[in-house]
Amino acid sequence: MIHSDGQFIIREATKDDLTDIQQLLNPFVEQHLLLPRTPDDLAGLLQYAFTATVAGQLIGFAAIEIYSQKLAEIQCLAVDTAFHGQGIGKQLVANCVNLAKQHNILEVMAISASDEFLKQCGFDYSLPDQKRALFYPTDRPNNDEESSI
Template sequence: MVSYPVTFRAAEIKDLPGVLELIGPFVVARQLLPRTREELQKLFEHGFVADCDQQLVAFCAIEIYSAKLAEIQCLAVAPSQQNRGIGKSLVERCILRARQEGVCELMAITASENVFQQCGFDYSLPDQKRALFIRLDDR
């Protein structure tokens, strides 16, 4: 398999169909939450994509809740492009964007914790509260 160079850039509206196609299998596998076109488009304000051989192969974004807190959302890398550092590069871009926006804390809810740990994430902040969850739907 030929390994083409990867380019990273800010997400644009023209990327919406490609991002929807990219995340579809991850939603079906319940690795990502389902999102409407409108919800996904809103994430593009602070979103990034990776292109390889003129194909969109990855997406990641942050949603800023307040000056204190933001969340990395929707990290998806095409299976054929995984294990190339693309996800990590997108997470690093999201961290930089959060810093530029003055966010104090950035969180990620993920099943792919290795990528996030490589970027400095941990299960809790030192001497801080831990996040707890409860499932409210019937899935």
């Protein structure tokens, strides 16, 4: 699946892209906007991942992880800041959503610091009466209040 708007190209990611993907993601990880990923983590996402390039330079990346027929998650969405505002992120998200649709996935979620961007892509918050995701970081030290868990 390749998309080109004349300025940038969206294509499926390959193993040859791993170094460039890692370099693209590193500044976002350092700013705590993305979770850190090892090369093996990224390689595991390549089956359902897309890159954006301009003149052969990798400037965007997104992957979708399929958990079940009910749910998939967009992961590692990043676009080089020099290319923000050009529709590249929206096209990466659209490719991920279209891939989920091709696999008959019922829902795609995205966890992000950029709520407004995702809303522009058609994502919305859960309704008040729906379940919400809560996270427990298992790497934090236990304290007395948590000892009953």
